[in-house]
Amino acid sequence: MHEVMAKGILSAKNGMNIYRGCQHGCIYCDARSDCYQMKHAFEDIEVKANAPQLLEQALRSKRKKCMIGTGAMSDPYMPLEKELQLTRRCLELIEAYGFGLAIHTKSDLILRDLDLLKSIHSKTKCVVQMTLTTYDEALCRVVEPGVCTTGRRVEVLNILRDEGIPTIVWMTPILPFINDTEENIRGILDYCIQAGCYGVLFFDIGLTLRDGDRQYYYQKLDRYFPGMKERYIRTYGNSYNVPSMQNKALMKLALSVCREHGMLCDPGKMFTYMQTFEDKQAGEQLSLF
Secondary structure, three states, rough: OOEEOOOOOOOOOOOOOOEEOOOOOOOHHHHOHHHHOOOOOOOOOOEEOOOHHHHHHHHHHOOOEEEEOOOOOOOOOOOOOHHHHHHHHHHHHHHOOOEEEEEEEEHHHHHHHHHHHHHHHHOEEEEEEEEEEOOOOOHHHHHHOOOOHHHHHHHHHHHHOOOOEEEEEEOOOOOOOOOOOOOHHHHHHHHHOOOOOOOOOOOOOOEEOOOHHHHHHHHHHHOOOHHHHHHHHHOOOOOOEEEEEHHHHHHHHHHHHHHOOOOOOOHHHHHHHHOOOOOOOOOEEEEEE
């Protein structure tokens, strides 16, 4: 871990990343890709030590309230957040200034801040996004080794459901030849139905591999799935898009289940929902678009 004094915290679309890099060790992580031009080791987490100060300045200067997003590139609840509590301090500011929140994580540490999530949602809107890729708990410990398992994440979703906080599950990536099965997709979707998720976000059944990400992924395939790297190379070469051979059938299944149970499955509509600020006291909705 190393600290930096950042110059800014919010992107043009009001997203923020307090940390850069990750401790979760997911074997497929796109954030490792060379295109993001990270100048330090991925596990040497860059911490924006002045994130709360920058966020307060940004929120105070905004003319209109909006949704603030976090977790798109780096999980705001990786283990070091337990001690640093920068995410919590930023959520306290979002709550105090009356802004909305769309937060993405794989960690049950988010429950520590349930009080803030509830308070934000009582005034405007708080949407929690949780990634679920692997129904099998043993396999989850292999592909996502540094974070709580899928079963525990589902417990978090159920708690959020009971507290009235809307959730969206990212059912991506799904790894070809490893968990691209009907059993896995149905298992994840059953969890989503149980948790009353607002939506399930997926684009295709598969994953993407870029330089940096691909090499790390292949190292892990060699370690945990002998011979699998060669199968990927034979099938996909150096392609960026790596769709499952079962993509068409599994997409049809996922779309059918979501629609049957009233879970949104249109990515565009879900992003619009997460980026639309709602003032519950005034009864207003303000879109970023």
